[in-house]
Structures are given as structure tokens and as C-alpha cells.
Amino acid sequence: MAVRTRRRLAAAALAAAVSIGLTACTSTSGGSGGTQQPLKKEDLVLVASVINTTNPYMASMIEGSKALSEKLGIPLKIVDSQGSSQTEISQIQSILAQGKKVVLMVNTVASSDAPPIVNAVKAAGGYVVIWWNKPDNLEPWNVGNNFVAFQKYSGVESGQCNGKSIGDALGPAGGGVIMLPGVQDSTTSQTRVAGFKDALKAYPSVKVLEERPANWDQQKGFQETQTMLAKYGDQVKAIWAADDAMMLGAIEAVKQANRPDIKFASDGIYPPTIDYIKQGVPIVGETFHRGYMAASIGLFTAYQAATGALDVSKMPQEQRDSLFKLACVSPQNYQDYTKYDSNIPGWVDTLIANGPFKTEPTPLVGQGPEKLPS
Amino acid sequence: MSPIKAGSSAGTTPAEAAPAATPSLAKRLRFDVKSAGELGAFVVLIVVFAILNPSTFLTAKNIQTILNQSAIPLIIAVGATLVILMGSIDLSVEGVMGAAGMTFVLMSANSRGGTGYGVVVALIVAVAVGMVLGLVSGLIHTRLRVPSFIVTLGVWYVGLGIATLLFGTEQIPFLTSDSLKAWPTSLTLGLPNSFWLAVLLVLAGAAVGRYTRLARWTYAIGNNEQIALGNGIPVARVKVINFVGAAGCSAFAGVLASIQIGAGSATVGVGSLFLTIAAVVIGGTALSGGKGGILRSALGVLLLTTLNNGLILSGVSPNIQSGVSGVVLIAAIIAAAWPYRGRLRVSK
Numbered sequence: 250m251a252v253r254t255r256r257r258l259a260a261a262a263l264a265a266a267v268s269i270g271l272t273a274c275t276s277t278s279g280g281s282g283g284t285q286q287p288l289k290k291e292d293l294v295l296v297a298s299v300i301n302t303t304n305p306y307m308a309s310m311i312e313g314s315k316a317l318s319e320k321l322g323i324p325l326k327i328v329d330s331q332g333s334s335q336t337e338i339s340q341i342q343s344i345l346a347q348g349k350k351v352v353l354m355v356n357t358v359a360s361s362d363a364p365p366i367v368n369a370v371k372a373a374g375g376y377v378v379i380w381w382n383k384p385d386n387l388e389p390w391n392v393g394n395n396f397v398a399f400q401k402y403s404g405v406e407s408g409q410c411n412g413k414s415i416g417d418a419l420g421p422a423g424g425g426v427i428m429l430p431g432v433q434d435s436t437t438s439q440t441r442v443a444g445f446k447d448a449l450k451a452y453p454s455v456k457v458l459e460e461r462p463a464n465w466d467q468q469k470g471f472q473e474t475q476t477m478l479a480k481y482g483d484q485v486k487a488i489w490a491a492d493d494a495m496m497l498g499a500i501e502a503v504k505q506a507n508r509p510d511i512k513f514a515s516d517g518i519y520p521p522t523i524d525y526i527k528q529g530v531p532i533v534g535e536t537f538h539r540g541y542m543a544a545s546i547g548l549f550t551a552y553q554a555a556t557g558a559l560d561v562s563k564m565p566q567e568q569r570d571s572l573f574k575l576a577c578v579s580p581q582n583y584q585d586y587t588k589y590d591s592n593i594p595g596w597v598d599t600l601i602a603n604g605p606f607k608t609e610p611t612p613l614v615g616q617g618p619e620k621l622p623s
Numbered sequence: 624m625s626p627i628k629a630g631s632s633a634g635t636t637p638a639e640a641a642p643a644a645t646p647s648l649a650k651r652l653r654f655d656v657k658s659a660g661e662l663g664a665f666v667v668l669i670v671v672f673a674i675l676n677p678s679t680f681l682t683a684k685n686i687q688t689i690l691n692q693s694a695i696p697l698i699i700a701v702g703a704t705l706v707i708l709m710g711s712i713d714l715s716v717e718g719v720m721g722a723a724g725m726t727f728v729l730m731s732a733n734s735r736g737g738t739g740y741g742v743v744v745a746l747i748v749a750v751a752v753g754m755v756l757g758l759v760s761g762l763i764h765t766r767l768r769v770p771s772f773i774v775t776l777g778v779w780y781v782g783l784g785i786a787t788l789l790f791g792t793e794q795i796p797f798l799t800s801d802s803l804k805a806w807p808t809s810l811t812l813g814l815p816n817s818f819w820l821a822v823l824l825v826l827a828g829a830a831v832g833r834y835t836r837l838a839r840w841t842y843a844i845g846n847n848e849q850i851a852l853g854n855g856i857p858v859a860r861v862k863v864i865n866f867v868g869a870a871g872c873s874a875f876a877g878v879l880a881s882i883q884i885g886a887g888s889a890t891v892g893v894g895s896l897f898l899t900i901a902a903v904v905i906g907g908t909a910l911s912g913g914k915g916g917i918l919r920s921a922l923g924v925l926l927l928t929t930l931n932n933g934l935i936l937s938g939v940s941p942n943i944q945s946g947v948s949g950v951v952l953i954a955a956i957i958a959a960a961w962p963y964r965g966r967l968r969v970s971k
Contacts, residue, residue: 302787302790303786303787303790303888303889303890305794305795308790308791308793308794433941433942459938460941461935461941462941466890466893467884467886467888468880468883468884468888468890468891468893469893469894471883471884472692473935475688475691475692476688476692476932476935476936477935478684478688479679479682479684479685479687479688479932479936480676480679480685480935480936482684497795497884497886498884501804501883501884501885504804504805505804505805505808505809506808519794519795520794520795521734521794521795521797521886524734524797
């Protein structure tokens with residue numbers, strides 16, 4: 250018995266020593282950061298991590314990643330987080346363990362996912378750009394060159410754009426507005442809500458009747474709108490949603506309640522929104538930004554860092570915690586922007602030619618983190 | 624929470640548990656008396672909300688909204704009750720709804736192109752897709768002896784997977800027929816069509832539950848599967864039929880939900896599972912099986928939908944609302960289980 254125990258102990262000690270040794274190895278090889286050699290194209294794999302694969306925005310991100318992968322001639326892997334931080338992190342870790350150098354774009358499920366992902370990528374010597382969510386105090390320049398950048402569109406600006414459109418459309422008479430935010434603890438939703446309310450300050454006759462979070466979900470947008478119309482009836486003059494999916498649900502509910510006077514504004518100008526505009530549904534304001542643009546800008550930034558085309562240590566801070574341009578569009582001018590949708594590979598060509606920070610219609614415009622209006 | 628009175632859902636009489644082919648008036652009356660608790664709670668809820676929101680709650684428009692919103696959970700509850708009566712559970716509701724809803728939309732005239740195959744064909748195929756998923760659940764559960772909890776959990780994700788595949792990476796498929804989209808909320812005799820449809824299914828389900836041998840066997844299996852088996856009841860077959868039926872109901876609900884939002888979505892069923900199981904239990908159907916009924920579940924659905932609507936009208940913050948729903952469920956289950964909390968009772 251005693252011998253056996255001792256053997257077991259020895260084996261355990263050996264295993265521990267080996268694993269410590271291994272960790273030490275990986276951390277020395279990967280942690281060198283600034284002195285890391287540029288990577289060869291054939292050693293790279295592009296990875297795009299999305300929150301799910303059913304949301305149209307996520308589908309668009311996948312489309313953009315595929316287009317870039319084809320143009321660059323580098324294989325692409327898609328990580329489907331299925332709405333779960335755990336799934337997201339473990340899938341990314343297993344891809345990192347497969348050996349190829351990873352060029353990663355992550356649309357994080359929650360802000361708190363960013364630190365573990367960034368650290369894992371750093372340890373494996375890959376390059377990562379994070380989209381949409383990260384904690385404000387996690388800055389790429391504090392982590393090192395492997396965390397190339399954080400990128401997003403301004404939520405405040407999106408909300409302000411919508412608020413102004415609705416305020417103008419309701420005119421001096423004003424009226425009541427129903428707000429449909431997304432999931433309540435989402436920063437994207439919170440910033441858009443703050444921007445919307447901020448813009449409404451200039452329109453004292455416009456009153457927010459109620460805020461009903463509709464969880465980015467079309468069905469929920471439909472149901473909440475139904476209930477709100479029953480509660481406020483004719484007081485409702487306009488409905489705002491934090492993204493188009495929820496607005497599409499609201500439009501359906503309003504149609505069925507036979508209230509063609511109710512005006513809408515939201516974020517994203519999805520293809521079905523365009524159809525509704527053409528049918529004459531009073532969608533008075535929209536913002537244009539695209540998943541395919543976001544994903545390919547993110548992947549291309551990480552790719553240029555990996556190949557040495559971008560020297561990460563010399564990038565200005567606004568290129569590493571970045572806000573990209575969001576277009577505030579109206580029913581009159583939206584076609585100037587939606588024209589890009591019909592030729593995504595063509596747009597990716599201009600991205601590759603101009604670099605990630607100067608490609609129209611969405612060049613870099615400012616530095617994060619985003620500040621909420623007071 | 625106060626409206627849910629303790630002991631209100633104190634189970635059912637043996638008469639209801641194994642209804643005779645021709646129930647006498649007395650038995651029917653006894654059923655009504657036993658349901659008085661839930662009915663009472665429902666009435667209290669309505670009175671309270673009507674006082675809190677005098678100008679909005681009891682308007683025709685709001686009642687239509689409540690009835691329209693209860694249609695989908697009502698339809699699911701019919702099938703869910705049959706499964707729970709056997710002491711099993713069907714967690715695949717949301718996955719089946721997604722798969723059936725996507726099937727229906729893609730087979731109807733939609734914005735991805737094509738004129739579709741007509742509403743009837745699309746509906747039949749969509750419900751068939753759901754029933755196949757139910758058949759898979761039932762067969763694995765009965766033939767391979769895997770607990771229904773875990774089989775249907777798996778089938779939930781299989782259904783969601785099918786829906787996701789059908790959704791693909793193209794743009795959202797929208798139904799192009801405006802008359803189809805308007806049908807559920809259009810009024811017939813002052814009430815929304817979706818509600819009439821649900822009533823029809825609930826009554827059909829209740830009739831099955833009261834007058835058929837299948838239902839008596841279902842109650843018997845829920846009461847004691849060993850004894851049922853010993854008495855020559857084809858337990859496996861009854862179980863499979865109920866799982867197929869339940870999935871059929873979920874599929875139908877998925878189609879209705881897709882018509883209402885006018886678009887295909889893999890996640891069209893999100894939230895339905897919690898609402899339905901809560902409603903079935905609040906209605907007084909025991910999770911251990913053998914006691915309860917479809918009409919009780921229908922009352923449970925109306926209770927929960929009214930509660931949600933009333934809370935919104937009363938201006939309760941959405942932050943609190945989800946918590947309140949959970950507390951109501953737990954309170955109701957405690958009330959339902961109160962008479963059975965004997966010292967020797969095993970609770971798993």
C-alpha cells in the first residue's frame with residue numbers, strides 16, 4: 250500500500266511538473282508580444298465568432314467573413330456561440346489549441362467574455378479584434394499587440410439619429426412614443442436608449458409613454474406593441490426600437506391594429522425594412538451599418554496585424570479602441586447606402602485596397618470608450 | 624400572488640382521473656366545484672387589475688389582446704397536459720415550434736421567392752415535421768428507456784438545429800400574403816380568430832381527455848405505470864401517441880406564431896416552454912402524473928396571460944416582472960402540492 254501511494258504521489262508530482270513546464274513554454278513563446286515575427290499567410294486561419302446564426306445581423310457578419318476569406322485565400326472557421334459565453338469561450342479555446350495561428354474577430358456575447366478570450370489568444374500567439382462588447386477599462390494597449398483592437402458603432406449616435414427623426418416627423422404637435430429597447434443589460438441597447446432620450450430633449454412636446462424591453466426579438470416586439478396599443482391607444486404616435494428586428498414585430502402589430510398613422514424609427518435598415526419603406530409604411534428614420542462590414546473590418550484589422558502590414562505597437566489609440574461611422578438615413582436617401590448590399594465582395598475589395606480605417610461608407614470616426622450623454 | 628389561494632388546486636376526483644364514458648351531471652358539477660379555486664383566483668385577478676387600471680384593462684381592445692396572446696400557449700398546453708398526465712414531460716416545445724414555423728413559412732409564398740404550395744399543404748407538412756420529432760421523442764423514450772426529460776431536451780435542440788438550417792444565412796423569409804398575416808388578429812364575433820382556433824383545439828383535446836380510452840389509459844399510466852402495464856395497457860404505444868400529439872400541438876402553435884409575426888424565425892417559440900409548463904401546473908395538473916386535465920391547463924394559461932398583461936398595464940417595471948412570474952409559479956406549485964405534503968411522500 251505504502252509503495253503504491255508513494256508511486257502515485259510521484260506520478261502526480263511528475264504530471265504537475267510537466268504541466269507547469271508546458272504552461273511556462275506557451276507563455277514564453279506567446280507572451281513575447283512586440284517582438285513576435287510577422288506570420289506567413291499559409292500558417293493563418295481566420296475565425297469569426299458570432300452570438301448565434303439565426304439573427305439576420307449575425308448572418309450578415311458571417312457573409313462578410315466568408316467574402317474576406319475568399320478574397321484573401323485563407324480558410325475561415327465560424328464559431329457559433331449559441332448565445333452562451335461558455336460555449337463561445339470553450340470553442341475559441343479549442344480552435345486555438347489546434348495549432349494554426351488564429352486571426353480572430355469576436356462579437357462577444359457579454360462584455361465580461363473579452364478578458365478570457367483576449368488572454369487565451371495572447372497565450373497562443375494569435376491576433377484578435379473584438380466587436381461591440383468589452384469592459385470599458387480593458388484597453389488593447391494595456392494587454393499587448395495580440396489584442397489588436399476593439400471596434401464598434403456608436404450607440405448614442407444611433408439613438409440620437411432616431412430621436413431626431415421621430416421628433417421632426419411628429420412636428421410641433423408632438424405626441425406619445427413607445428420605446429422598445431433590446432435586452433436590458435446590453436450596453437448596445439443602453440447607449441441607444443440614452444442617445445434617443447437625449448435627442449428628444451430638443452422636442453418637449455414628444456413624450457415617452459413607456460419603455461418595454463423586447464430582447465432583440467421580433468415576436469416579443471410584436472407582443473409588447475400589442476399590449477402597449479391596448480394600454481395607450483390613440484396616445485401612441487410613434488414607436489422606437491433599438492433594432493429593426495423588434496421594429497418589424499411592432500410594424501406587424503400596428504398594421505393589425507389598423508393604425509397607419511404611427512411612425513417608426515430604428516437601427517439597422519434591414520432588407521425587409523426597405524421593403525416596408527417602399528410600401529409606404531412611415532419609417533421616418535434609420536441608421537445604416539452592416540454586419541458584413543463590421544466583421545470584415547475586424548478580421549482584416551487582425552489579419553494586417555498578423556502579417557505585419559499594421560505595426561500594432563505604433564497604432565494610435567483611436568485605431569485600437571475605435572468608433573466607426575454610422576450613417577443616419579431617411580426614406581429619401583437610404584439608397585445611397587443600401588447600394589453596397591448588392592455587391593458585398595466588391596465592397597470587400599475596396600476594404601482590402603483602402604485598409605480598415607478609411608473605407609467608405611464606414612471610416613473610423615472616433616475613439617472609445619463611448620460616453621453617455623448626461 | 625395573493626390571488627392564488629392555498630389548496631386551490633387540490634387535485635381531482637377519481638371520477639375525473641378515470642372518467643366514465645358518459646359522465647353524469649353530478650360528476651361534471653363536482654369537477655366545477657374542484658376547479659373553483661383557480662376560477663376564483665382568475666376572477667380576483669381580473670377584479671384587482673380592473674380596479675388598478677379602470678380605463679384600460681376591461682376594454683374590448685385589451686381583452687382581444689389578452690385572448691390573442693393566450694392562443695399560442697393554449698394550443699401548446701393541450702399537448703403538454705397529455706404528456707404531463709402520464710408523468711412524463713415534453714421539453715422540446717420551443718425547438719418543435721421553430722422547426723415547424725420555419726417549414727411553414729418556407730413552404731408558403733414568402734419573400735425569398737416562390738409562390739409556395741398553399742396554406743393547407745404548408746400547414747400539413749409543418750405539423751408533420753413536428754409530429755416526426757414527437758415520434759422520435761416517444762420511440763427513444765419508450766424503446767430505449769431514456770427518461771423523457773432528457774430525450775425531449777435533446778429533441779428541443781434537434782428542432783432548433785433544423786430551424787437554423789432552414790433559416791440558413793439568407794435574409795429573413797417574410798410571408799407575402801397580407802390576408803394570411805392579418806387572419807389571427809382579425810375578429811370573428813368580437814374575438815380574435817387565433818383565440819377561436821385555440822378554443823377549438825382545447826375543446827377537441829378536452830373531449831379526447833374525457834371520452835376516449837386513450838385518455839383513460841393516459842391517466843392510468845400517470846397514476847401507476849407498473850399497474851397499468853400489469854393490466855395489459857399498451858403503455859409504450861399510448862406514450863408514443865401522446866408525444867406525437869403533443870409535438871403536433873407545438874408545431875401548430877409554431878405555425879400560428881410565425882403567421883402572427885409574418886416571418887420565419889428559428890426562435891419563434893422562445894419563452895413558450897416556461898409559460899406553458901407553468902400554466903399546466905398552476906391549472907392543477909400534477910407533474911407526477913395521473914391528476915389534472917386540459918380544461919384546467921387552459922384556465923392556467925388564461926390566468927398567466929392575464930397576470931402578465933395586468934402587470935404591464937399597471938406599470939410594473941420589466942425588471943421586476945420576470946421575477947414576479949417566477950414567484951407566482953412557485954407559489955402556485957406550493958399551493959397545488961399542499962394537500963400532498965405528507966411525511967412519507969417522496970418528492971424528486
